[in-house]
Amino acid sequence: MSETQPRTRIQKKNRVAILNAALDVFSQFGFRGSTLDQIAKTSGLSKPNLLYYFPSKAAIHVELLSGLMDTWLDPLRDLDPNGDPKAEILAYMRRKLEMSRTLPRESRLFANEILQGAPRMMAAIQGELKELTDEKAAVISGWMEAGKIARAHPYHLLFSIWSLTQHYADFDVQVRTVLGDLEADPFPDAETYLETLFSKLLTV
C-alpha cells in the first residue's frame, strides 16, 4: 500500500519500522549508496514486504525527506520578532544544537542530500527554507538597524548557526575522536563555547 495514511495498526507499526530503518541506512550511505536489502534487514522485514508498504526505494526516501524539512525549520520558526534580540538568537542556536543531539540521523540525512546537490530537495530549499530564511533574516536586520545587536551579515549569521550546530551531528565521529573520549558527551562544552561566540558577536 502506498497510502500516506496508515489504515490498520499493523500498517502503522510497520511503516514506522521501515522509515526508522531507512533513516539509519540513508543517513549513513546516502540514497544511491543504500540498498533495499540493508533496509529490510535493519527493519526486520522482508524485501518484498517493504515494497508492500512503499512502492519503491525512492518513495521511502522522499517520505523521509518531506517529513524532514518541517522538523528542520521548526527552531527557526520559533524565533520571535518581539523577543529580546540577543536572547532570541542564542535560544535559536540552542534549539538547533539540541536537534543535533537528539536527531543526529536526520541531520546526516539532510547533509547527505545537500552534498549530492539536493536532487530531491531543491524545491523545498528554494521554497520553504528560502522564504523562512528571508523572513527571519529581515527580522535580524531590523534588530541590527535598531541598534539592539551588533551589525553582521544576517544570512551568514544564520549559515554559521546551521554550520556550527549541525557539525556536532554530521562530524560526530571526528569530534569525539579528536576529543579523545568516545563515550564523553561533547555537547555541554559545545553549548558553552557557542554561547560565548555568539554573545560576543552580537554585543554592541
Next chain:
Amino acid sequence: MSETQPRTRIQKKNRVAILNAALDVFSQFGFRGSTLDQIAKTSGLSKPNLLYYFPSKAAIHVELLSGLMDTWLDPLRDLDPNGDPKAEILAYMRRKLEMSRTLPRESRLFANEILQGAPRMMAAIQGELKELTDEKAAVISGWMEAGKIARAHPYHLLFSIWSLTQHYADFDVQVRTVLGDLEADPFPDAETYLETLFSKLLTV
C-alpha cells in the same frame, strides 16, 4: 599496474585523469553510491582500463583519501606558535576558507567519509589529525593563559573553524540558493563575516 609511482607519461596522464574523475564522483555520491562505470565515463576511459591502472574501486578511493589528509592539515600546520596569536588564528581561518573555495570536491569527499563513520579514515583521524590538533590546541591554550587572546575552549574553537569554513564547500548549493543568486560568489561576504566573528571572540 597498481604501482604508486607512474613509470611512463601515459601512466601519469591516465592516473591523473582517473583520480580526477573519481574525485568528481566519490565526492558527490560517497564510496558505496559511486560506480566504476560513472568514473570510467567521467574520465573518458573504459572500465577495464581503469582496472589496468588501479586494482579495484576501493584502491582508487583509498588513493584519494590518503592524499587528502595531508592537504587537509596543511593550513593548520602553518599555524605559527611564534606569530601574533589573533592574527595567526584569523590567518588559519582564511586559509581554510580558501581551501573550501579552491578544493570543494576534496571537502565533500572528506565530509562524505566522516558522515559514513570514517570507515577508511579512522586511522588517519586518530593519528595525524588528532596529534596535530592536540599540538595546536596546546599552542592556543598557551596564548590564552598568557592573556594574549580571550579564553575559549581550544578544541571547540578549532571545530568551529573547520565547521564554518567547510560549510561553504559542503553546503554550497544551499548557501547559493538561500542567497538567491546562483552565480554570485558567497566567499567575500563569508570571509568578512568570519573575520568579525573570530576577531570579537578572541579579543580580550
Next chain:
DNA sequence: CCTGATCCTGACCAATTGGTCAAACCTTGC
C-alpha cells in the same frame, strides 16, 4: 468459525555491479 480483506513470502526477473581475461593494439628504444 467463516469469510473477505489484509499481510507476507519464496521464487523469480532484467539490469547493473565490480572484476577478469585473452587478444589486439600502440610506443618506444634499438
Next chain:
DNA sequence: GCAAGGTTTGACCAATTGGTCAGGATCAGG
C-alpha cells in the same frame, strides 16, 4: 623497422540490485 613491453578493449562472469507476482498465511468482523 622491428621486437618487447606497455596499453586498450570486447566479451564475459558471478553477485547484487530494485522490483514483480502468484499464492499462502493471518487477521478482523459478523
